[in-house]
Amino acid sequence: MSLLSTPAAPAASAAPDDVLRRQDPVVADLLAGERQRQASGLQLIAAENFTSPAVLAALGSPLANKYAEGYPGARHHGGCEYADLAERLAVERATTLFGADHANVQPHSGSAAVLAAYAALLRPGDTVLAMGLPAGGHLTHGSPANFSGRWFEFVPYGVDPETGLIDYEQLAALAARHRPKAIVCGSISYPRHPDYAAFRAVADETGAHLIADAAHPIGLVAGGAAPSPVPYADIVCATTHKVLRGPRGGMLLCRGELAERVDRAVFPFTQSGAQMHTIAAKAVAFGEAAGPAFTAYAHQVVTNARVLAEALTGEGLLLTTGGTDTHLLTADPAPLGADGPVARGRLAAAGIVLDTCALPHERRRGLRLGTAAVTTQGMGPTEMNRIAELFGAALRGEPGVRTAVAELAGRFPPYPAE
Incomplete structure (x- = not known):
């Protein structure tokens, strides 16, 4: 269940606004495509999240x-x-x-x-x-x-x-x-x-x-x-x-x-x-x-990051500082035969979206990822372990990862219908 699905914040419409579609179907299609992109993959960019429908409503006010x-x-x-x-x-x-x-x-x-x-x-x-x-x-x-x-x-x-x-x-x-x-x-x-x-x-x-x-x-x-x-x-x-x-x-x-x-x-x-x-x-x-639900969410973000860090280490990645205290992780994919940009490309092809970052004291780039968005979707430690498995499989070039990613993401829609 998505952490955005609360009684105080009714779910947003799954379809682009009808007025926009009538007025400018090209832009409406772009927004529909972006909605589908966000919902069908794993959004692990540390700087991104899913706002509540109430926040979106204020933005369009x-x-x-x-x-x-x-x-x-x-x-x-x-x-x-x-x-x-x-x-x-x-x-x-x-x-x-x-x-x-x-x-x-x-x-x-x-x-x-x-x-x-x-x-x-x-x-x-x-x-x-x-x-x-x-x-x-x-x-x-x-x-x-x-x-x-x-x-x-x-x-x-x-x-x-x-x-x-x-x-x-x-x-x-x-x-x-x-x-x-x-x-x-x-x-x-x-x-x-x-x-x-x-x-x-x-x-x-x-x-x-x-x-x-x-x-x-x-x-x-x-x-x-x-x-x-x-x-x-x-x-x-x-x-x-x-x-x-x-x-x-x-x-x-x-x-x-x-x-x-x-x-x-x-x-x-x-x-x-x-x-x-x-x-x-x-x-x-x-x-x-300011509410208790957000407090629980913030702590779950950190728990998920720590579980994901340990699981990614098990897949062979090297975690800078050996882990995390926060929502973000930085990792060196070199043990799996890729630098940051190459690894990001392989993961993107599998529907796993993240960034590259500098690796301290190295001349190559690593990976930066975070658990804020997937935690908002309602994922927990079980899903973090599964994400790490898919992560490793994608970097090793194993088949079927994109389908498995879509299946996992599909069980946790960012804006579930009421």
């Missing part, structure tokens, strides 16, 4: 028509009565859910949230300490192709070559040597919990701001399945999709004394009009995440 530049009570457009109510509700729910003094729910994406955090605390040319991209850092953590690498001087920290864990001694030494204006704690492919207290101590010792990029673990934090960065970081950047299971977008959490700086960094400095339909959908997601 009349607030999509509303221009609401500014903040509640101080808009640059008229007619914002309900837009203001929606944003205030989203902010109230976010601050309550995460125990934060202040929340800004306007960022259009996680990257936009990070940009705003930098704008609030830094000036061009400042030195920033962040996880290096080869170790799992994000593009916004200093990639030369990104605004971060062009505007700031990034110093990368990494992970221990033996354990794959963050090297906190190296972190402290680099901070003492370079005296960064900010330290960024966060990664797109680190499967363990960061030691936020250790990061805070290093920041305090060197006079740096601490920015937590919690785009991946924030949903686990909401469900009590991961430690919270909120008590330690000056600013927490996050996404509202991934494990949190809301609409695609970003948010910022901060202490009260930074609220004005954060808000001005979002608007008017980095963004203009807020996407009010998305903000309403964020409010829905925050409300869902």
Whole structure:
């Protein structure tokens, strides 16, 4: 049974909207194809999930028509009565859910949230300490192709070559040597919990701001399945999709004394009009995440990831750090005769969808996968073991895997009919 199938969230229609089909059958067919793609395979991309039908309804609401530049009570457009109510509700729910003094729910994406955090605390040319991209850092953590690498001087920290864990001694030494204006704690492919207290101590010792990029673990934090960065970081950047299971977008959490700086960094400095339909959908997601069903879901996500990690090890893959504390896993498929891109292609052909990622201290890429979406569909440890079997079979080139994947996925539709 899908975890989205709850009395409070009636199932979405299985067919594309009739109005869209009459108006634009080409787009309707595209959406129907995407619906079928999602339902007929295993969606293991760590950054993806299935939102509830209630979140989808808010995304398609009349607030999509509303221009609401500014903040509640101080808009640059008229007619914002309900837009203001929606944003205030989203902010109230976010601050309550995460125990934060202040929340800004306007960022259009996680990257936009990070940009705003930098704008609030830094000036061009400042030195920033962040996880290096080869170790799992994000593009916004200093990639030369990104605004971060062009505007700031990034110093990368990494992970221990033996354990794959963050090297906190190296972190402290680099901070003492370079005296960064900010330290960024966060990664797109680190499967363990960061030691936020250790990061805070290093920041305090060197006079740096601490920015937590919690785009991946924030949903686990909401469900009590991961430690919270909120008590330690000056600013927490996050996404509202991934494990949190809301609409695609970003948010910022901060202490009260930074609220004005954060808000001005979002608007008017980095963004203009807020996407009010998305903000309403964020409010829905925050409300869902505050309930006991989401708490159970978040813990099941972690349980499933640990079971899957052990089962994939049994299939011959090498798991970085030896396993996971979170929803995501990173694995080296080399023992099965493939690098990351080749393995991803073989798995995609079998209907198993995931990403590649950097392998620390290696010149080749591995695989990054997560259990958020399949857990939303209602899968548990039994299915995780079966997924690992199909994973190994696909990488070994065994026949019939695509059919077996479709059969498994078909038993757990993401949006079951009532």
